[in-house]
Amino acid sequence: MVARHQCAALRRRALAAISLLLCAAAHAGLGGSLDSVYADQQASGAGSALKTNLAGATQYTLQQANGVTIRQYVGANGTVFGVGWSGPVLPDFKRLLGAHFAAYDQAQHQNTRHISIQSADLVVEAGGMMRSFSGHALLPGLLPPTLSRLDIR
Template sequence: MVCAAPSFAELGGTVAKEAVQIKEQSSIVATDQTLNVYQVKMPSGTQIKEYANADGVVVAVTWQGPTLPNLKVLLGDHFDEFANRKPSSLAINRRSAAIHTDDLVVQSHGQMRSFAGFAYLPKLLPPGFNLDQIK
């Protein structure tokens, strides 16, 4: 028996085919634009939320659960920027890693069986967007 793991969209890509739109959070409004929220649950129980604009482009992602998702897949083309971040844009300790640049913001933290984080593309967020809606 072959089991396919659920896929999720990469940051800056389009919404994952397996993602289910979360109705109660599907209208995150920022000024005149709306972000739609989609969710994918990994077999491990970790939940990934994708925040997409009207064109279906994922501008932000969050994750929370017992395992850390594959950040290389989740961040897509932006992973190398995160992995090769400069010390001036880096905050890291044993349980967290972060980067904050004009093009990419990622914060990931956790410990065994409890991981959470978010990533977003600041230049693609709608004007007036409240970041507390995704953190």
Template sequence: MKKNLICVLAVAWLAATPAWAALGGAPTYHGVRTAPEARAMAAGKSAAASYTVSTATLANGTVIREYVDAHGAVFGVAWSGPRMGSLEALLGNYFPAWQKGLASAQAARGGGYGPVAVREDDLVVESGGHMGALVGRAWLPRALPQGVSADQIH
């Protein structure tokens, strides 16, 4: 009986925790998925560029939105709320590039805190706001589905 209870609790805990994937991988947070969106305009006609947005609200009130392409890979994330989500979890393998870009941006302005934009060929991260109201977004420019603009990640 005790062994069964431990197994049930372990399965429940695993189902409730994030999957710990990131940009370029499967969604990190398994939240509510919205219907696929097709948003692209080319030469006056509409072209299908399907993706879904998975939205999760963390215990601290921060809302995380993950933009997932038709193949199930996350190509963009956005966050807003009193605290940032775990950028290490959200950015995954791209986290070291973010850290390097953040250090460069802080050095360029003489240190301190403030809005930061890191723009690389394979990663863009924008983060800002103020205490209690932080916002940001990150995306992989090369992984944006055809017809999808970075402006749609918000």
């Protein structure tokens, strides 16, 4: 009887650990892998992603059901180094920025109209008004030398 309860408890812990890993992978976003682009596509209910080859990178454009257009920039190494968005509502920043969401969240509490983060590790520009939001975020250290910050929009 004790062994049965121990097995059930062990199974519950294993399932909880697996679900945490899956949640983290689903919110990879900026700095994540190419797989996170496909996960975003499925989670947002977007149709197929429009793939555009750039010099040293690939841009994936998703049109979400809520009208938001998401552009994710993936380097040759398969890492998402930049994201851009525009639309009538704000995107899911937690999903889009991944591990970098905390920096955005902190900046948002300081200024709600326009957010600007400029550091060696992270650049975020976000703003807009009702029905017209846009912005971009990038990891400068991963930006291919063939692209400039202005290419991430």
